[in-house]
Every structure is written in C-alpha cells, then in structure tokens.
Amino acid sequence: MTTDGDLVAQLRAALSPERVRTDPMELGLYARDASMLVGRASVVCFPESTEEVAAAVAACARAGRPFVARGSGTGLAGGATPVGDEPPVVIVTTKMNRILDVDADSRVAWVQPGVLNLDLSRAVAHFGLHFAPDPSSQQSCSVGGNVANNSGGPHCLLYGVTNAHILAVEVVLPDGQVVVLGGLDPEPDGLDLRGAFVGSEGTMGIATRIAVRLTPLPPTVATLLADFPTMADAARAVTAVIAAGVVPAALEMMDATIVEVVEAFVHAGFPTDAAAVLLVEVDGLSGGLAVVTDVVTSVLARHGARAVRVAADAAERAAWWKGRKSAFGAVARIAPNYYLHDCVVPRTHLVEVLEQVSRICAEQDLTLGNVFHAGDGNLHPLIVFDARVPGVLERVHAAGAAIVEACVAAGGSLSGEHGIGLEKRDAMPLVFGPADLRAQAHLRDAFDPAGLCNPAKVLPRGGTRCADVADLPEGVWI
Amino acid sequence: MTALEDFAAQVGPVGAGPVTCVGGRTQWELGGGLTGAPREVMAPAGVVGHQPGEMIVRVRAATTLAALDEATAAGGQIVALEADQPERATVGGVLACGRSGLRRLGRGPVRDALLEATWVNADGEVVRAGAPLVKNVTGFDLCRLMVGSIGTLGFLAEVVLRCHPRPEREEWWRSEPDSDADAFALYRALYRPLAVLWDGRSVWVGLTGYGADVDAQVRGVLEPAGRWSQVEGPPSPVGELRRSVPAAELRATLDAVSASCPGSSWLAEIGVGVLHCSAEAARVVPAPPPGAGVVELHRRIKERFDPEGRLNPGRSPLTHPQVMAAASRGASA
Incomplete structure (x- = not known):
C-alpha cells in the first residue's frame, strides 16, 4: 500500500506543489459539501486540465486510494462528502472554469466542469441562447456538478433536466483512461453511455469537458x-x-x-x-x-x-x-440551520402529501417551510432549526425519514434533483428490489471495477459486490 | 401469473439457452445478424393506463405505436415516439433501437421519452429502473442505458412514457424546388419548429403549437424566404441508410455528398444531423469509429448484464463496421 507521503509526492509531481494540499484546515473544509454529512479527506488537489485530472486519478488508482470529485460543493445529499475505507483524495474542479468553445449556429458549447451554471447562460445570452437547467443554486453550482447530479431547476418543467442538455462528456475513467461519451452527432454509435454517466453522482469517473446543448431564449x-x-x-x-x-x-x-x-x-x-x-x-x-x-x-x-x-x-x-x-438563504432569519428535503410525488397527490408533511413536522415540533417545483411534483420541505438545541437533530432526522416514507407511499420517489449521495442511499430499498439494485451495481462496476471512485455513494450497504460499501468511518452520520 | 411473470418465464433463467425478443421486425437488421438460432419470445402487449393529469402512460412493450397513439389521443396527449410503420412497430422495439423519427428537432430524441423501464434480464428476473414520475434522479439512470441497447442487456417488458399536450395544430410546408429557401437559415429563424428537412432541392418545414403561432411563423418566416405549398406531411425518407453527422458539419457533408454522388438522393434533418441516404452517398460521410475505451466499456457492461451472451447473441449496439469486424475476428479466434 502506498503511504500518504508517496501519494502526495506523486500528485505534486503531476500537478504542482501549491495545488496539492494537506494542511488540516483545508482538509476540514473539503470534508463536507452543503449537506449535513461530514467525512474525511486525506489530500485535496486542484487540477487545471484533463491531463492533470487523469494523472491524479491514475496516481490514486496505482495507490488503491479512493478519490472523490468535487465541483462547487453545493450538493445537499453528501455526494461530494469524502468517505471510504481510507480517507479519499478530493479532486476539486473549480480551477477548470473555462468556456472552451461556443458554436451559436449549432447551439453547442464545450465547457470545463468548473464553469458556473449562471456564468454559462450569461456568456451565451448575447447569442439569444441559454443553458436551460437552472437550479436555485445556479449562481454558485458548476456545470460538472449539474452533470453529476442530473440537476433540475424551475424551468426544467418545460425544458427537461440536465440529461436532455448534455451532448457529450469527456470523462477520466477511474483507471485514469480518458474517453468521450456521447458525441455532437445525434446518434453516436453504441450504448448511451453519456446518458448513463449523467446523474451517476461522481461514481463512474470525472467529467473534464462537457458539450452542452444551448437553448434559444423564448421570444x-x-x-x-x-x-x-x-x-x-x-x-x-x-x-x-x-x-x-x-x-x-x-x-x-x-x-x-x-x-x-x-x-x-x-x-x-x-x-x-x-x-x-x-x-x-x-x-x-x-x-x-x-x-x-x-x-x-x-x-x-x-x-x-x-x-x-x-x-x-x-x-x-x-x-x-x-x-x-x-x-x-432567507430562512436564516428564522433559525441558523436548515435541512432541505427533495422528494417527488405524483402531481395528483400533492394535496394529501403536503398535509402529511405538515403533520409530520408539527408532531416533531419543527418549523416547516415549503418552496418547491409544484408543476412536476418535486417537493422541497425545508425544516428550519437551531442545531444548538439539544435533541433537535434527532427530531429533524426522524421527520425527514417520515417525509420520505410518506412520499414513497403516495407513489413517489426519493429524489427529484438533489440525488441520493450518502443521505438517501440506505433508503434505496424503499423503491428498488434486490434485482433492480444489482443491475445498478453492474453498471457502476463496469465503469469502476476497483471501487475507488466516490465510494459508498448511491447504492445501499450490501447492494453491490464491491467492498466500497463497508461501514462508514467515524464522524459520518446519515 | 401476470403478463410480466409469464414473459420472464419465457425468457427463462441462465442455462435456458440463447433467446431473442421479437417486436414488429421493422428494424430487425439493426445491430447485426443473430448468430445461431436463438429461441424467439415476444413481450406482452397492451396499454395499461394513461394518466393525463400526470402526463404519463404505462404500456407493455409489444404495444404498437398506433395503439399507443390511439390511447393517448383520447386524453388529448401524445408520446414523442415515431416510426415509419406505426401499425407494426412496437414501443419496446422503437426504444430498444433508439432511432428517432423525422420530428426529433421539435419532439426530442427517443431517449427523453422513457421515465420507467421494466425488463427481463439474462437471469430471467424482472428488473425495474426509473419511476412513473416526470422528474426523478433516484439511482443510476438505467433507462437511458436501455434505449438503443438493441435487446443486448435485457428485454423490455413494460414502460412508462412521458406524454405531452397534443398540439392544437401540426402543419407541413414545402418550398418550391430549387427556390431560394435556405434550410439552415430557416432552422435558425424559426422558433421551436417540429422539423426542417432538406433534400438539396426542397425544404420541408413542420410547424406545431397554437394556431396563431403557426400562422405567424408561416407569414413571418416562411413566406419572406421563398414560395411554399402546404403538404400532408414529411417526405418518406429516401435511401436505405442513415448517417449521424454533427450539426456543425452537416452543410459541408452535404456539399461533399453532392460533389461525389451527383445523382444520389438524400434527405437531411437540419438542426438534428441525421442524414438519410443511399449506400453510395453514405461512403462519403465520415464516421470515425468509437474509441478503444468506449468499446471496452461496452464489453464490461455486456459481461455483467449477460455473462453467457444469451440475449440477442451476435447483435451489438456498436454497429461501426470496424468494431463489428474486430468483434467477429475475436469470436472466430
């Protein structure tokens, strides 16, 4: 097994010393995303190119060390929280923030993964175009993160979620190999690996260049x-x-x-x-x-x-x-912390599920706000609380579990746009049977046979044949 | 025994031998010929239920597109799937082949229509992915993987599809042959056209939506750009082959086809990049083979989903001649 020192030396040689960091303060910052889940990072690195990502991933693969890709860290399901048998290397894409090419006639742009969602739409607005997925976090979330989570947003009701707006993705596979999935042509040969990669929450490789479809602004x-x-x-x-x-x-x-x-x-x-x-x-x-x-x-x-x-x-x-x-952001006026949920229900069940959510929060004596994509049945119950109050976190989690169960009972699903990550992976058996989960594990295993790429995410414990679903390290709670 | 269980039993467990799933046989050649003589099975048929308020329809895989359209029309909606022979082509077949119709520009690719898929896997088990919801990111997106997989990873049994409101109007217009109408300029000037097609002489434009908007686009965009007559619908695609061309390269590709094969007929989907053409013209269209890494991912996926290779033996979603030649060399080695 490679020691941390060897791995850091290899990463520093592949990138540059100042873009490979191990000081405790920095490791602490990158031990979590915007969820309430905390993991542990061993190294944080900031590549600037496909080649540097490939070199970093290859170094991790050689060392048998897990790694986790991270964009802006706005994810709410713990998808970018580093967990694994050993503390993972966090590969941050924020320095890969260039719009590489815009073809306004063909309505296509190639971007690096760290480009912010709203920056992309602003950059192409003078062509009368925009990038249609518009998560509420669009000022700070990255296109790479949108790809990982198959992100939505208010206007996805008409325009469709991220998957419909991604034509091709250059991916560094978990063994360090670089491939292009999908293509600028309408019917690339073979399986829709592009479609399988979008929404895979960083478990099948790291996107390093993304071809997005641009949509005309409405007249x-x-x-x-x-x-x-x-x-x-x-x-x-x-x-x-x-x-x-x-x-x-x-x-x-x-x-x-x-x-x-x-x-x-x-x-x-x-x-x-x-x-x-x-x-x-x-x-x-x-x-x-x-x-x-x-x-x-x-x-x-x-x-x-x-x-x-x-x-x-x-x-x-x-x-x-x-x-x-x-x-x-505005709910900070009520209390310092919030837990934002994300479930989908059939639109015809909105009334009853909203009433149940309200009752669940009242029973747990929690303040509830609702701000959500009603048109596609995508609920966002927002529980506002002060984490310093003893016992409140237990009540927040109990309410969250009850909300998920109520949505599933109404014919709904676990997540509409935030993803499964760590937060909901153990709830997956609520909606999928063993054969369903096995099929998902087959896909992931085909991309990442060694199980090093964002381990312990999406699939529940025991749901895959990989060792990456071992118990979570201390300090992580779900 | 339910229809799905019955279908799963027909496919049978590992050890039950090679098996192929038959739909309407309208795209039977896609993915290459079958090897050996696999047992033929058929998925169940029938519309299970259309829910207009949810904008979804649940349908068994062997339902024809015509039957699906009839069911959703009653609720004032449509599903964005198309086929040349809707009375024969099945929902499962169209999804498994993944080839879109001439209205793709307006209605989107086949893959966007699928919300939930239930299939029978190589172990004879019923497997489900996705959900009967218009928005859902729960788990890996196996629905996208199944579209275009040509029955090599599992046989579709039942699906839930996205519906759209049936538009108030759909109209088709054809420019007078050899007039000034520029298909590429029209594509850029029209707002959300259903289709812009060009055969080198005439442009066909499909328009859809509210009547007032269709009329406004005819008056404001089409009429100033040439002489037009209203027609029944799009032309029948010409030529036995289809080629997939990046939108940015389509004009240059068509120039090359015209220069090399002057008499050859073709039809191009502007803004999409699908080119329907003869075998002679197809030789002029560049078609780079997929990279080695992509081919290797296909091998690994197939190995995990169907380790015995019993589902549609001999077929592959990778249809590039170089890949197919390499595969047959490997099989005979």
Missing part, C-alpha cells in the same frame, strides 16, 4: 403570481393547470413561512397574508402565450386564487425570481 415571457387562502387550494390549482393541457415553463409554490422571510429580504411585493403563492411562468410566441396566459389565469381563479398578477416588466419578473431563488 416572449409572462410571469404570473397567484395567492391562495390555503395550501390545499394552491396544490389543487397546480393539478388543474396541468390537467388543462398546459405545460408552463415553470410552476413554483411557496408557503406562508417562505413568503414572509423572502419578502422581508427582497421586497418583491409578495402577498405576506397569503397561505400559499404560486409563481407561474409561460413562454413562447406571442399568440400562444396570450392563449396560455388566459387559460392559466382562469384555472387559478376557479381554484380559489384571491388575485392573479402578471409581472409588469422584466424588473418585476426578475424580483419575483430573485425571491424564489433566495428562499434558502
């Missing part, structure tokens, strides 16, 4: 804000909009708790006396837009909306979206 947009006297009315209105044969670009819900803190923070003009607010965006050519706006307005009104406002201009629209996307 016209209308953003509607509707306020409701009850959550149930708002949820029924969501189901009715979809049933009316309309797919808005985005259909978001915020409850009273969230509206109150967001309004105090951004002063967007949200109605603070509403029990729930729906933010509905429709886009397209002007004729259809007028039709859809009328349909949506009348459906909302029929389902109890007290008022439906249309954003008067781009500034008002931007203010409403700023409010929606800063909700997670």
Whole structure:
C-alpha cells in the first residue's frame, strides 16, 4: 500500500506543489459539501486540465486510494462528502472554469466542469441562447456538478433536466483512461453511455469537458403570481393547470413561512397574508402565450386564487425570481440551520402529501417551510432549526425519514434533483428490489471495477459486490 | 401469473439457452445478424393506463405505436415516439433501437421519452429502473442505458412514457424546388419548429403549437424566404441508410455528398444531423469509429448484464463496421 507521503509526492509531481494540499484546515473544509454529512479527506488537489485530472486519478488508482470529485460543493445529499475505507483524495474542479468553445449556429458549447451554471447562460445570452437547467443554486453550482447530479431547476418543467442538455462528456475513467461519451452527432454509435454517466453522482469517473446543448431564449415571457387562502387550494390549482393541457415553463409554490422571510429580504411585493403563492411562468410566441396566459389565469381563479398578477416588466419578473431563488438563504432569519428535503410525488397527490408533511413536522415540533417545483411534483420541505438545541437533530432526522416514507407511499420517489449521495442511499430499498439494485451495481462496476471512485455513494450497504460499501468511518452520520 | 411473470418465464433463467425478443421486425437488421438460432419470445402487449393529469402512460412493450397513439389521443396527449410503420412497430422495439423519427428537432430524441423501464434480464428476473414520475434522479439512470441497447442487456417488458399536450395544430410546408429557401437559415429563424428537412432541392418545414403561432411563423418566416405549398406531411425518407453527422458539419457533408454522388438522393434533418441516404452517398460521410475505451466499456457492461451472451447473441449496439469486424475476428479466434 502506498503511504500518504508517496501519494502526495506523486500528485505534486503531476500537478504542482501549491495545488496539492494537506494542511488540516483545508482538509476540514473539503470534508463536507452543503449537506449535513461530514467525512474525511486525506489530500485535496486542484487540477487545471484533463491531463492533470487523469494523472491524479491514475496516481490514486496505482495507490488503491479512493478519490472523490468535487465541483462547487453545493450538493445537499453528501455526494461530494469524502468517505471510504481510507480517507479519499478530493479532486476539486473549480480551477477548470473555462468556456472552451461556443458554436451559436449549432447551439453547442464545450465547457470545463468548473464553469458556473449562471456564468454559462450569461456568456451565451448575447447569442439569444441559454443553458436551460437552472437550479436555485445556479449562481454558485458548476456545470460538472449539474452533470453529476442530473440537476433540475424551475424551468426544467418545460425544458427537461440536465440529461436532455448534455451532448457529450469527456470523462477520466477511474483507471485514469480518458474517453468521450456521447458525441455532437445525434446518434453516436453504441450504448448511451453519456446518458448513463449523467446523474451517476461522481461514481463512474470525472467529467473534464462537457458539450452542452444551448437553448434559444423564448421570444416572449409572462410571469404570473397567484395567492391562495390555503395550501390545499394552491396544490389543487397546480393539478388543474396541468390537467388543462398546459405545460408552463415553470410552476413554483411557496408557503406562508417562505413568503414572509423572502419578502422581508427582497421586497418583491409578495402577498405576506397569503397561505400559499404560486409563481407561474409561460413562454413562447406571442399568440400562444396570450392563449396560455388566459387559460392559466382562469384555472387559478376557479381554484380559489384571491388575485392573479402578471409581472409588469422584466424588473418585476426578475424580483419575483430573485425571491424564489433566495428562499434558502432567507430562512436564516428564522433559525441558523436548515435541512432541505427533495422528494417527488405524483402531481395528483400533492394535496394529501403536503398535509402529511405538515403533520409530520408539527408532531416533531419543527418549523416547516415549503418552496418547491409544484408543476412536476418535486417537493422541497425545508425544516428550519437551531442545531444548538439539544435533541433537535434527532427530531429533524426522524421527520425527514417520515417525509420520505410518506412520499414513497403516495407513489413517489426519493429524489427529484438533489440525488441520493450518502443521505438517501440506505433508503434505496424503499423503491428498488434486490434485482433492480444489482443491475445498478453492474453498471457502476463496469465503469469502476476497483471501487475507488466516490465510494459508498448511491447504492445501499450490501447492494453491490464491491467492498466500497463497508461501514462508514467515524464522524459520518446519515 | 401476470403478463410480466409469464414473459420472464419465457425468457427463462441462465442455462435456458440463447433467446431473442421479437417486436414488429421493422428494424430487425439493426445491430447485426443473430448468430445461431436463438429461441424467439415476444413481450406482452397492451396499454395499461394513461394518466393525463400526470402526463404519463404505462404500456407493455409489444404495444404498437398506433395503439399507443390511439390511447393517448383520447386524453388529448401524445408520446414523442415515431416510426415509419406505426401499425407494426412496437414501443419496446422503437426504444430498444433508439432511432428517432423525422420530428426529433421539435419532439426530442427517443431517449427523453422513457421515465420507467421494466425488463427481463439474462437471469430471467424482472428488473425495474426509473419511476412513473416526470422528474426523478433516484439511482443510476438505467433507462437511458436501455434505449438503443438493441435487446443486448435485457428485454423490455413494460414502460412508462412521458406524454405531452397534443398540439392544437401540426402543419407541413414545402418550398418550391430549387427556390431560394435556405434550410439552415430557416432552422435558425424559426422558433421551436417540429422539423426542417432538406433534400438539396426542397425544404420541408413542420410547424406545431397554437394556431396563431403557426400562422405567424408561416407569414413571418416562411413566406419572406421563398414560395411554399402546404403538404400532408414529411417526405418518406429516401435511401436505405442513415448517417449521424454533427450539426456543425452537416452543410459541408452535404456539399461533399453532392460533389461525389451527383445523382444520389438524400434527405437531411437540419438542426438534428441525421442524414438519410443511399449506400453510395453514405461512403462519403465520415464516421470515425468509437474509441478503444468506449468499446471496452461496452464489453464490461455486456459481461455483467449477460455473462453467457444469451440475449440477442451476435447483435451489438456498436454497429461501426470496424468494431463489428474486430468483434467477429475475436469470436472466430
């Protein structure tokens, strides 16, 4: 077995000494992502090119040392938290942040994985194009992270999640070999390995160059804000909009708790006396837009909306979206910590599941906020708490487990966009049987036979034949 | 015994010998010929349920595209799967082959339609991936792996597909032959067209959506760019082969085809990059073979999903001539 000293020397030779770090402060910073899960890193390195990533991965492979890729670290499921039989090497892609090529005519761009989601959309806006996946964290999350998690966002209701926007990925495989999965042509030969890689949460290699599909900006947009006297009315209105044969670009819900803190923070003009607010965006050519706006307005009104406002201009629209996307930061006004959940339920079960989530949090005496992608049934119950209060973490986790079970019982699934990571891997048997999990393990094993690449993630303990699902090291809790 | 269990029993466990799954035989040659004489099985058929409020439909794999369309039309929706012979082509076959139709530009590739897949694996077990939900990232995305796998990793038994609202209108327009209409400029000027097709003489444009928007695009984009007549639908693809060309290289490729094979007919999907052409023209289209690393990943995946090689023996999703030649050399060695 290679000692840490040998491995660090090899990494320093392959990268450069100042981009391979082992001081305890830095290791501590990279021992976690935006989840509440803490692991342990042995080395942190910052490659700047495909060659450097390949060299770092090859060094880890030779040493039999696990490694974990990390983008901006905004993941909420522990996907970038380093855990393994030995403390892993963390390979950070933030220095690989160049947009390499934009072909506006073909609507394709090649980017490095560390490019931030919103930076990409801003960089191509003057061509009338954008990168459609728009997670709430888009100011800080990276495209590489989007690929790893198959990220969503409000506008994925119409435009589809990240997978639909990735044409090709250059990947450093866990043995250090570089391959290109997918291609710029529409039907690359062979299996859709691109599709299998997207959403694999860093367990099948490290993306080093990504070809993204760019989407034309819509010619016209209308953003509607509707306020409701009850959550149930708002949820029924969501189901009715979809049933009316309309797919808005985005259909978001915020409850009273969230509206109150967001309004105090951004002063967007949200109605603070509403029990729930729906933010509905429709886009397209002007004729259809007028039709859809009328349909949506009348459906909302029929389902109890007290008022439906249309954003008067781009500034008002931007203010409403700023409010929606800063909700997670704004809850700090209530308490210092939050636990953001991510489940999906069939849209026709929204009313009952929202009521159950509310009851679960009340039973555990926890403050709940709801801010989520209602149009595709993607719930984000947000539990706000002060971790210094004795016993509160146990109640937060008990509520989280009960919420997951309620969603699954309603025909839902564990995650809509945050991924499984460490957080939910042991819940996987709630939705998959042994043969299903074995098939997933086969895919991962084909990419990473040695089990070194982001070990212990996604698949539950005992779910694979690899040794990477051994007990987690001390200090990690799920 | 349920239909799925019955299908699994037909496939049988390891040791039950080589087996192939038959759909409508509309793309039977894809992936190469079968070796030996594997036993033939058929997946169950029938629409299990369309849920318009969830925008999903659950359907057994041997359901024809025509039957699927009839079921979703009743709820005012469509599924973005297409085939030349919808009365024969099956849902499972179209997914397993992964080849899109002429409306791909507007409706997206085949792979985006699949939300949940249930298949029978090489052990004769029923396996499921994905979920009957429009958004879901629970577990590795085996649904994408199954699309285009040509039945080499498992035989699709039942799937849940994404539905879309049935558009108010779908119209097709054809430019007068040899007029000024520039297919590439039209592709850039139109907003979300269903298709822009070009055969070197005429451009076909498919438009869909609300009537007002379709009319506006005809008046505002098509009419200023040439003389057009409304037609029933897209042309039948010409030529027995299809080639996959990066969008940025399509114009140069078509120039090369025209220069080398002047009389040869072809049809190009602008903005997509699928080129339908004759064998003669196809020889001009560059088709680099997949890299060694990608071929090795295919080998490892097949080895794990079907270690005996009993599912569709002889077939491979890697259809590049160089890869197929290397594989047959390996098999005979």
